[in-house]
């Protein structure tokens with residue numbers, strides 16, 4: 001698989017090789033993020049729809065024409081009205097030569113309630129066990145509401161020595177970039193209420209390493225959409241670990257997308273990462289300002305249970321591509337519970353994989369769903385009508 005020259009040029013230099021399965025042994029000192037009680041997980045077989053069958057990713061480089069590839073005309077679910085959200089790519093290019101860069105958010109107000117009706121988003125946090133851990137759902141207080149305890153401790157994001165071998169394996173020569181992101185999260189991210197101060201000291205073990213471990217499930221040169229990125233997990237971590245990927249971070253909340261835009265700029269990732277402000281449903285349907293988005297791989301962590309996640313994410317996956325959802329200890333139960341819904345939505349049999357075996361302990365657990373079929377919008381059942389518009393079997397009058 002190839003990726004376009006713009007991206008190739010942008011990612012040339014240190015760290016060009018994606019990390020593969022690691023030779024490093026288990027690190028017992030690494031705190032578990034997910035409990036390891038899943039006996040049904042499988043080794044790591046190749047999936048259908050991996051590199052050879054996925055279309056070449058391309059990056060349009062034009063804000064507002066994000067996908068760079070045709071998208072499916074029919075979303076697999078009814079598209080909800082966007083409410084107050086104006087789904088859009090973030091900001092203007094800062095320089096014409098940098099096609100995928102985003103500057104100031106055009107509509108960010110810093111007030112999440114002004115972006116998405118609270119009721120439309122908050123219930124999605126209702127399934128923490130099914131959705132997995134999150135950086136943002138325990139924090140998310142604006143700076144003005146924070147107390148002294150919320151302030152970041154100096155050096156909070158320092159890489160713990162016991163996590164260093166895994167970090168080196170997963171990030172390779174992009175480790176400095178990962179450290180810069182960890183620092184951003186632990187400082188700016190805490191001050192801006194995107195992550196809780198208690199998360200800062202465990203950013204590496206609980207968050208960055210798990211997200212980076214997902215990289216082994218992502219084909220070389222793939223395009224990737226990360227749905228519900230929050231403060232950038234896992235999308236930004238994967239963009240750091242894998243410069244061969246073209247990544248779009250999809251996130252509806254203004255305060256979070258403002259942080260993401262700045263993080264992308266500060267980390268120098270503007271050629272391979274872009275930020276779409278809006279919901280997954282908006283991204284899949286397309287907006288006034290942007291064509292429908294799609295990608296080889298769609299990732300998500302701590303966004304929703306598998307059935308809802310599939311409904312949102314599968315329309316964003318190119319046929320044959322995959323949803324790769326980072327999940328927690330209950331991944332196997334989620335599969336059992338939602339496999340039927342996934343099939344109805346056009347997905348193949350959900351598969352459970354462990355990532356980072358021999359590198360992080362316990363390994364990260366992902367559920368993968370291949371988009372096998374393009375499913376049209378679900379229509380409500382109504383009375384059948386004859387060609388003349390009359391109800392079959394009736395007189396045409398209400399009875």
Ligand SMILES: C[S@@+](CC[C@H](N)C(=O)[O-])C[C@H]1O[C@@H](n2cnc3c(N)ncnc32)[C@H](O)[C@@H]1O
Pocket residue numbers: 121124125133134135136137227228229230231232233234250251252253256278279280281300301302303312
């Ligand atoms: C609990 S947070 C998880 C954030 C991040 N993935 C992490 O692991 O830290 C869930 C995120 O999903 C976003 N979200 C909720 N519904 C969404 C939707 N329909 N489309 C895209 N993002 C959504 C929220 O705004 C929020 O930032």
